[in-house]
Amino acid sequence: MKRAFLLLAATAALSACATAPPKAPSADPGRAALVGAASMDSQRDIVLAVANPIDPPAMHAGSSLLGYAPSKFYGAGQRAAATLEALKRSYGMREVTGWPIKALELYCVVLKPPPGMSREALLNALAGDNRVQLAQPLHDYSVYTSGPPAPQDNDPYTTLQRGFIETDAALAHRFSEGDGVRVAIVDTGVDAAHPDLQGRIHDMHNMVDGNAATFNRDGHGTEVAGVIAADGDNHRGIVGMAPKATLSIYKACWYPAAAQAGARCNTFTLAKALAAIIDTDARIVNLSLGGPADPLLDKLLVHILEDGRIVVAAMPPDGSVDGFPVDAPGVIAVRVSDVAAALPGVVSAPGNDILTTQPGGGYDFTSGSSMAAPHVSGIAALLLSLSPRLDAHAIHQLLLRSSKVSDGMLQVNAASAVEALRGKQQATR
Template sequence: MKKINALLAATSCYFLFILVSAGADYVPGEILLKFKPAINTEIRSSATYEKAMERIGLRIAQLNARCKVPFPEIKKWDSRIDSIHLKFPPETDIMSIIKKYRSDPEVEYADPNYIRRVFATIPDDTKYPQQWGLTKIMADYAWDIEKGDTSIIVAVLDTGIDSDHPDLASKLISGYDFINDDSEPVDDNGHGTHVAGIIGAITNNGTGVAGVSWYCRIMPVKVMGADGSGSDAQLKDGILYASGNGAKILNMSLGSPDSLPWYVQAALDRAHDESNCILIAAAGNDGVSQENFPAAYSKCIAVGATDEFDGKAIFSNYGSWVDVCAPGTNIWSTMPNHWVKMNTEGYPQNYASLNGTSMATPFVSGVAALIFAHFGTVTPNTEVEYRIKRAVDDIGIYGLGSGRINAALAVGNYLTSVNSDTIVCWPNPLNLNIHSGIKIKNIPLTSRLSIRIYNIAGELVRNLDEKYYHLTPGYFYAEWDGRNDYNEKVSAGVYLAVISDGKRTAVKKIMLLK
């Protein structure tokens, strides 16, 4: 087995990303188990926690007798998702025990306590213009519409946050440290403080850096230690803590290629489906198309990274599983004012610049906070997710989702019905010997949009799928290249573009020349 550790270091002109060394990719000796529903109901019917633990102990004893394995320490029972955290001696071959558990008729799930890591790298040049990312996502235009609200809580599931930083202190609310099991999530790495500043550093205060959301509150939830890693059991606890204590957005600038065990999926499902949370996670920094989790989980928004020129950041993971991208190179933000592990790599205190999908992810979380602030906390998370994914600038790069986020579009009060008078088709007539296609412009942002091309006989020629939609400030435009759904060139003549949002329909005539 292998354990992957994030190396936060830099050399001139080079990035050092992830080192692989010998070791385990899960916590030695630990298993998280879930019994079948009938047994879980029996356990939860106990009058007290102590009685529940007695029943669990009996069930585990019976299970281990059937499986012929030693009795473990019962570390924790989580009634919210019916998980039982077991601890065997570190040298125990837990994979063989898990195999036996999974074959038992009373067990629904059994998994190791996997380890996940932060996704950040040190920049090679700290003199890049500070905070170019805010301008790139049009945050300054968004702030004309919405600056955020103190009722919106963003949980940063990370290495902790420096509670004494002058650009963060007044924005923080109570959190928890699941690494040391206490209520003081102190950042001893630096990664979490940097992420928090991108989301919501105190803005317009004449010092330091600006955050995407001026007025949101930030909840520090420490699920990774000084070495930038933490276990899935700690991640699960952090997710449930954040979603159960009022957080609307969970920022997870962490992950690994290991698929999610059932107990992390259960925690994410509970946060998303029951607490209406937005789950946002980093795609990873290996520069490959391999999925990373939790980002690739269906209920998370997976975030890739772009550079200052709207190109793919060289380190960013990519693929069809990535939802959106955001600035992720040379990103200035807050750093702890006390000594942390990242300082041992020659990294400064107070403020610094970092690279990584870890840095791209909090831009998206900040935009989500602005959306909730503008449209209300009762807004369904699926609607917020839709706005994040559709309110983007198409930068034409495969594998980075629908595009690079645009904060101004995300919070804009766009028209929700189609107005035929404002929509134009250009160039019209369309001569494919001169032009590559026709643009159908000024289509307002709406959640149920269809654009279809018909011939004069009323036959459907082309259904312009969402991949043909592009955003300009305030509106979509769609492109048609004069081909049908089978990628064949159509004949010259008159065609009709029918644009509908489910309530109103606009019809525009297109003349195609040969």
């Protein structure tokens, strides 16, 4: 079965019409782009932040939906630079890389403890230093997938898309396809050359190593992107939950050299991605990944949520809600709908045997909460396209109230969510 899919997909890829390519992945300015995240040691390195105050940006014509007015890039101000140098001298730490977080008025660095000093001892010492705004371990994170195992009825594999069918997405597309909604995907990179993602990707950024090469081997992000926004009505492959939405890709995860190893991320790469999203008008953030609680990442999530954005996160395989990002209030946590009973407020969505896009123009099945979360992000895009002022709480409640039983399981339903929103809109007119 898998071989047939790949052969069919290869044929489709060869016959694909040429379209305007998305913008090339961009290398961030500053020292951070020069250091590969894969070389960092999550068992020993720390993340430290010092105050880096900036003047408030002037508002001007062209501000985004969320009121953001882009400003010039800034790095470490004189005060931050002096503080960091003094701290490094005081404690004998060695800097790996540094980057500014404008939204929090902080400058962050990844540091190595001095030889002979444990990370715990260094963090304890820094906790009592009033020059330090934040000091914490560099944490590791991973993606949640187990790997490969209607209006769009001209897309040949639509009938094999379990999630698309079970959520009645084709019915929802009569009223909304996600037009005008930007979804930020924080994940591995995405194969932008995939025929079913042509025209759907607005911009791409590499937070891992600054390499501007294409992401044509990054499987996990390509899978997530296909579930959310694979092109519809193009006579090839599949169709996404919100096929008219556009995607912003933030590569914060990478594949270790070990064979069959899953993608991993860390505090450094995720913080850079979340900080960059704050400077955009993306309304939805998909996080099909997770790991331990993290003070810096939590600060950034709070800022993103307070901006009125919707953050959708995959539940860990063990069902825990104690780590990043599912432990942040306001985040929409998503589990696979055919596992044990969910906790109150957790959204259920299809996540097993999900057919989606693969690098190299192919298609295959994959499973995990990493695939459940983008189904919810796609439905959120359908709703925002109809009602752009919806906030995370309203969408969360709408998803829960409109969930339906499908094949014996209660899970989100795109058609009933759209119908409920349209009914509410008509009742208020």
